[in-house]
Amino acid sequence: MTDKTRRWGLTVPLDGIPLADQRSIIEELPDLGYSDVWSSEANVADAFTPLALASVWAPTLRLGTAIVPVYTRGPATLAMSAATLASAAPGRFVLGVGTSSNVIVEKWNSIPFDEPYKRARDTLRFLKSALAGEKVTEEYDTFTVDGFRAGMVADPAPPVLLAALRPGMLRLAGKEADGAIVNWLSADDVRTVAPYVHEGGDGKEIVARIFVLPGYDTDTARAMGRRMIAAYMNVPVYRAFHEFLGRSDEFAGMWRLWAEGDRKAALEAIPDHVVDELIVHGHPDACREHVERYVEAGVTTPAMLLVADGDPAPMIRALAPR
Structure with missing residues (x-):
């Protein structure tokens, strides 16, 4: 990448290496040109532990969750988890939340997947107050909080992004969050979804999880x-x-x-x-060029999810920005 202000992210934890053994390659990422690591939370690791490790292993990396489901943690627990990591890595943590899916929420966690738009909106509004250290007593449409005040308040408070797919949620991400997290779309599709986010104002971030299978x-x-x-x-x-x-x-x-x-x-x-x-x-060079197309279309932070044959470290090095 010629523009050093642009971001280049990787999904963690890495597949193919035990979590405890990922330190050496994570330590190497900043020197390779990677700026971010982004976790997820489905059926592998929780969203926060791999980032806590990365915060120590590579203290210059930006850390993000993409995403934490808004149903599977209570509002106060979600705020405390975010404030803790943001306090451990001041100015380097981004909280990405989303509704996830009926499979993860209902089938795996036995929680009704009701009113996802309202749940996302209510969680964003709660987090804005809670992460600022305000006392929250509020009856939202999808949950009620009575008298919560976070005992740990990060300075600065972490940005909050919302996972979004279709126009309603994309607009919500632009209006009430600091941007959107998208996935399972083509580079050309970015031009369809990005304008909805930017309706909420300038400077909105768009993080894209991109599935990369290099070398096959x-x-x-x-x-x-x-x-x-x-x-x-x-x-x-x-x-x-x-x-x-x-x-x-x-x-x-x-x-x-x-x-x-x-x-x-x-x-x-x-x-x-x-x-x-x-x-x-394809070839790592072709993969890198393909990911760059997402950036050219409007993605501010590509977060590659790497599927490698064996040890991913060689492909991580090969995919590093040029």
Whole structure:
């Protein structure tokens, strides 16, 4: 990258290395040109522990959650977790929250996935007050907080981003958060979603989790990509997202066959060009150039989720910004 102000992020924890053994490559990231590490929270690690480790291993990296579900932690617990990490790494932590999906919230955590838009909005409003150290007594539409005041207040308070897919949530991210976190979209799709975020004002951040499979041959990468795509695109929120993006016809065969139980045929029904748009793969130089297309389209922080064959360290070095 020629513009040194631009960010270049990586998803942690890294796949293929035990968490306790990731120190050496995390320590190396700033020298390679990486600016950020972003965690997630689904069925692997929690969102905060890998970032706490990274904050010590590489004290210049910016740390972000992409994302913490707004349902699976109570509002006060979420605020305390964010304030703790923001206090441990002053000015270097970004809290990304989102509704997640009915699978994670309902099927895995036995929590009703009710009124996701309102839950996200209410959580943003609560966090704005709680992270500022204010005492919160408020009846929100989706929860009530009675007399909470955080005993640890970070200075500065961390920015808060909202995971968003379709216009309503994208506008909410721009209006009531500091920006949006997006995923499972092509570089060209960024031009569709970014304007909704920027309706909320200038300076809004857009973080994109980008799935990167470097070094595989095309057939292998596409086969892996099809499995990844099918796992997400049959979840209602992601299906609706790609209907909004205009991929109803391209995914129609996959959706029909998946519903009929023919998983093999469903995977085969995903067109090659759709895989190539949604999954970055090929030679590391080509992967880097593809990720740069997201930045050119309006992503302020690419957060690559690397799927490597074996030890990911060589590919992390190969994908470092030039």
